[in-house]
């Protein structure tokens with residue numbers, strides 16, 4: 360079983376097979392798969408606890424309803440792991456498979472939704488339901504009359520990002536050192552052979568950067584420029600309210616990207632809005648214009664929110680922000696870099712919680728010299744294209 364502790368002078372390891380920089384959900388998942396593969400693993404996290412930076416801002420939702428084959432495959436694998444998580448790790452991650460419902464009011468919405476579902480079926484995702492506006496309203500009575508089409512997948516849903524992170528960590532055999540910042544790298548000629556921390560060096564043949572928004576500055580210390588941008592994203596939470604349907608799925612306005620899902624007797628909301636890229640931030644400031652904007656946004660497709668808004672007080676709301684760390688093609692960077700000994704598992708944008716299992720498995724396969732030719736490899740050519748950012 361893993362150990363999670365603040366190191367003191369009497370215990371700080373000098374060597375390991377693998378050092379993971381960052382104890383968010385990606386670092387914890389990577390530790391889980393690495394120790395299962397027999398690698399003696401140390402995770403170094405600068406904060407006082409795991410999962411406290413981007414991971415804690417997440418809506419913790421997951422979906423296989425992607426359009427790209429590589430993302431569908433990642434999500435089918437990850438969801439299968441979430442469904443067996445208790446058996447694999449003993450942890451209860453609060454799995455809610457209440458589905459993801461994408462809705463549209465576009466006049467040609469049904470044809471567009473049908474084309475997407477056909478594409479998903481061609482890529483092996485055969486359990487997405489295609490609904491007319493009337494079918495959708497018959498199933499989900501709170502949908503707006505303007506909705507022309509919807510797609511629904513029951514096995515999509517959400518979980519607790521905190522329990523997932525600690526579930527991976529506790530079920531791994533790794534040692535986690537919190538309150539410990541990686542300041543630089545140990546080198547031998549052109550190779551990375553470990554990390555430098557204020558408590559001493561840890562020598563390791565392999566180092567993986569899982570540092571979320573801080574991945575690019577760390578890679579730069581090692582001599583690599585990563586094409587990453589950090590973009591602020593908000594999560595709004597609303598406490599208990601009698602009008603919120605507790606059995607609802609995650610509802611996504613496919614025309615705008617505004618989305619909400621129930622959380623207990625309340626709800627959580629998100630919406631990717633235009634924001635300038637920023638340096639990585641330890642504390643991401645919030646914009647209190649966001650709540651009114653997102654509530655208006657979701658009311659377009661689920662109009663009961665207009666009634667909720669009427670009597671809202673600011674004290675009913677909670678707002679947090681974090682950063683999406685994104686590549687030009689909005690897919691993560693996983694695997695070996697041009698510098699021997701240095702690996703990446705980062706840049707998951709809005710998908711790090713949901714892709715954590717498959718992403719970590721891909722990374723550890725590469726660490727073991729297997730399957731280096733995958734869609735997320737670090738030296739790929741980035742194809743940019745139209746993609747909905749959630």
Ligand SMILES: Cc1cc2nc3c(=O)[nH]c(=O)nc-3n(C[C@H](O)[C@H](O)[C@H](O)COP(=O)(O)OP(=O)(O)OC[C@H]3O[C@@H](n4cnc5c(N)ncnc54)[C@H](O)[C@@H]3O)c2cc1C
Nearest residue numbers: 381383384385405413414418419420541571681711712713
């Ligand atoms: C508002 C919002 C909503 C989101 N909703 C979803 C969602 O519904 N579903 C989903 O799948 N994803 C969602 N995401 C995205 C998801 O949260 C991220 O993709 C994921 O948390 C990234 O995890 P990570 O471990 O890579 O990064 P982080 O959680 O940021 O962890 C990186 C860790 O590295 C540590 N670190 C950095 N530098 C150093 C150093 N020098 N030394 C030691 N430690 C260091 C940091 O302290 C941090 O703990 C959302 C994100 C936001 C902001």
